[in-house]
Amino acid sequence: MSGTWYYIFTLAFFLFDYFILAMGLNIQYGETGILNFAYIGFVAIGAYVTGVLSLPSSAGTGQYYILGLSLPFPVNLLLGGLTASAFAVLVALIALRRLRTDYLAMVLISLSLVLYDVCNNYVPLFNGADGLYNVPEPFAAALKLNTNSFIPFFAAVTGVIALFMWFVMSRVTRSPAGRTFRAIRDDEVVAAALGKDVFRQQLKSMLIGSFYAGIGGGLLIQFSGSFNPTAWLPGETFVVFAVILVGGVGNNIGLLVGALLVETLLVHLPAFLPAIPGAPGLIEYFDAVLIGVLLMVMLWFRPQGVVPERARRAASFGVKARLGTAAGELAEHVGSARAPQATTEPVALTTEGSGP
């Protein structure tokens, strides 16, 4: 296989993987309004747990890590995702109650740094600063894949998983739960006044989103066979935010576009450029600056993203609910169930929503 194909399949893998990661962050931030600045921490938990579950026992490998159960591929990945979810519940129980946006964001970004610090320093957990390596490639032995054929194979596997998770996510966002999430995003107080348990719904959203984070992280370590602490400094969370904000918050197609534009074209394409002589790392630094600038320009000129959130139809009335007023949409929904005489205009609960 030629180098170009090898390269294209690598990019395809990152496209699918970041699509999964973006869907997870989107349900937390884009649908429910939780500014999860610790997102990459959940990705890392998924990656590490997936890794140590598929690695053999650590004795004699030269690495130090817990577990080492040699579990087969989909099992370790699922457990990795579930561990990230479990951790999210723990975090949410402490941080989501009674914290306003700024506090929550500060606590979560601190959490992200502390997770990094602990994994970096406490070697027996996940091999410290060296990170995990030589993680077995799924199905490589059974299908007799070599390094070259593994990459297209695993990119395809990730694509299938991403497609399935997309299907599940679009069901979730269209369900009553999804509507409640958006109502909370638009106005917590209104959602609470309509009898929604805001904390419980936020917990649910954290749980689902972190499962996606864990799966995305697990696929990352399975693809590259290694994972170390520098791969998930808080700046990486920003990349996932850039993916969903550039692509379009609250729109799953937009997330795929965002993953293509930001992760594939901006993050991974320049990594294949030749380094500037005498200035190692300069391309990466400029690349990061470019992502930051692009996000600001996008937020200013097109805050709804490349593919904006669709105006959702309120089924009971057949009138178009205005974009960004999911609270109104919900009020209608509740209203239609309880008060059939309410045939006047939908309750006007316009908040600033997704910007002008």
Add this chain to the structure above:
Amino acid sequence: MQLFWLSFGFGLVTASVLAISAVGLSLQFGITNYINFAYGDFMALGAFFTYVLNDELLHLNIWVATLGGSVAMGAFAVMLNHFILAPFARRFKKTFYVLIVTFGLSLILLNLEYSIWGADVRFFSMPLDRAHHIGPLILTNSQLAVMAIAVVLMLGVHAMLKTTRLGKSMRAMSDNTTLAMTSGIDTNRVTTITWFLSGALAGLSGAVLGITEGNLTPAAGELFLFVIFAAVIVGGVGSIYGAMAGALLIGLATEVSAAYINPAYKLDTAFVILILALLIRPSGVFARPGRA
């Protein structure tokens, strides 16, 4: 016991650096009502401005250079606010947007620092330090100077807030911006001055952090930002006196604990205190009503 006093001395030094930076962050938060996630990079940038004056270009004395670096960072913060942050804050009512923008600004500044100064550890050129025994404590000249700067600044900030017209305007704005505006306070001017003070305090704390740690790197500010968050949250976000008290508590706790458990987990001590504070008193020890 000797170990305790030694780490207690370090704790006081860290608390001094923290107090300067936490007050700078709180001043700005009180006025604009959003957290500046690029504050850690403001610190690092201030330290590098100092480095340029002290080592690269002018070879100024370290303290003169620190002053210059702080003023330069203050001016830069005013510009960043004027051209980037203030327009976003005016246009989008939700804090989400401006928080994301400060997060992005942090990424941009950090990587600009990396591309200009590289990832290597750098050092200030400083006169040789001498250690002094003060009671049970052992402190060097520069550590004493840092502590003195912090004490003088804290008193200065206190005097400014309580007695000057500017300080009263700042307190009025942080209580209620609209009411302050209708009372004839020039809120734009106060906001600009606040950004200058916040940037200058960030630059100063970044430089003294470099002086006390003995080295500077672009990432130093980002790691320290989280310790500032711990101090600020423990004290109550937006409360200046809370930030000072929180800085003292977190500074002492991190350094003293570092003497008894592995120093690599210094940060984690701050985080444990942060979580405990959130569980016991989520709005902070000195929080004012209506915040948090």
